[in-house]
Amino acid sequence: MIAVIADDLTGAVEIAGIGLRYGLTVEVVTTVGQNTNVDLLVVATDTRSMPEQEAVATMTEITARLKALNPELLFKKTDSVLRGHVLAELNAHADVMRFKKTLLVPANPALKRTITDGQYFIKGLPIHLSNFAHDPDFPVSQSEIHSLLRCDKGEIAINTTDDNLPATGIIVGECAEASDLKKWAQKADRQTLLAGGSGFFAALLEAAGFLSKVNGTFAILEEPTLLVSGTTFEESREFIRNIKNSGTRVSYMPLHIVDLENPGENLLDNWADEIAALLTTQKKAVIAIAGIATAATNLREKTAAVVEKVFEKTSVKELLIEGGATASAIIKQLNLTRFTPVDELSTGVVRMKATAQEDLFLTLKPGSYNWPVMVWDK
Structure with missing residues (x-):
């Protein structure tokens, strides 16, 4: 079983859609029980809307419950533009799982969201010039990754796919094109907490041998x-x-x-x-x-x-x-x-x-x- 923890509901559902696309059986839940027989279990939280201390406590509890289910892979779905309590939650997950290293790849070139030279871009423009500048909870005022994560430069490493990764700490992977996602997926191992956006998760599935079907279903919605x-x-x-x-x-x-x-x-x-x-x-x-x-x-x-x-x-x-x-x-x-x-x-x-x-x-x-x-x- 693959387990995913998301910090908001729509992010969880986005991951669930990718699971469908790759032929997995999927369930989305807001609480973690002991009985599940699906290929992909996605836990939807609302920690992005919580105070940081409450968010960390929630993620710690959920991670412990998922660890007891012994998943083959635990993935943390973060916001692709890094809104929320990203670093605090990643540290909580890593502590429970006893991981010394976290690889965070939030960008998704398919959606024209890229990270280059330590800066985040939306459709080629710095993110602080986009609609995300007006987010009611986490307004973006700068495009620099350390600013988005609200941390000092020494707290994280920002690497390209050509770099040798540090043995410990949180590493943010730069990503300018789809091939970068595949390269990051190839660097994944079971001793590293893997986190980021939907593009990185899809790349991890492909690296594991799963094949994608056609994206997009014709569905007739019922009324009312x-x-x-x-x-x-x-x-x-x-x-x-x-x-x-x-x-x-x-x-x-x-x-x-x-x-x-x-x-x-x-x-x-x-x-x-x-x-x-x-x-x-x-x-x-x-x-x-x-x-x-x-x-x-x-x-x-x-x-x-x-x-x-x-x-x-x-x-x-x-x-x-x-x-x-x-x-x-x-x-x-x-x-x-x-x-x-x-x-x-x-x-x-x-x-x-x-x-x-x-x-x-x-x-x-x-x-x-x-x-x-x-x-x-x-």
Whole structure:
């Protein structure tokens, strides 16, 4: 069995989609039990949204439970642009696994995310000039790797594929093209904690002899369909605006709910009634938040609360969510903990069956990725 720990839900689901692509049986869970017979077990956490001390405690416990399952490979899925408590969590994993060395390869040239000369680039531009500069939790102000990881230069090594790796410590692997991922995968061994983005994980599977199938599944989504947008990326907001302009109603969070720290049940019920009515009449509805600066965690909690109320009021067959923290808040509110991935619709966009609710499919994607056309083609 291969075990993966991810620091957010959409990252976990992205790894699950890669597992499908390489012919593995896959399960995504939010808690680690003792019974599993899949090829790939992906543990989805929400530690990126936690304070660092809580995140480290959570990752320590999960790593210990996974170690008891004796996986052939333990991989840590980090954010590809290094948001979150990356170094602290890697040190926690390494301590439990008794690894002296960690190889972190976060970049993914297929998504035009590269690391060269100690600098991170998105589509050829320094990352601090991208939308990641406006991330509500981990805004990027510099493109230098030490800055992204919030550490001093002596705390990590930054190496190319031609370098001899240090015997200890955390090594960040530079990566400018897909062939670099393959070279890093060839340097992997069972005495090193392996971590990074989805591109590195796919390269590790190929190095182990797994063969990729065609990426992208044609799936017909059922109705009623509810899409929840919980991201600040402008491309996603433009996508929502286009849906609205096409005639589908988009229900933006009412301003009085945004402004109140603890909106009353009646306000949430009224909003849920509006969304449920859209699902009943149009079979499709979108929940989104206008571009308002406020506490991100509070908005996620309000969004999750109204989604639960919508589920109580009407049937939902397909739940689509963009944004890992929003997705984690919603599945926690709905008490969903185990999922079976069934379709990789496109890179990072994965459709799953909710184990506890047989008639519900959940499709997730990171906020910075795009929805495939099949998701909302009419």
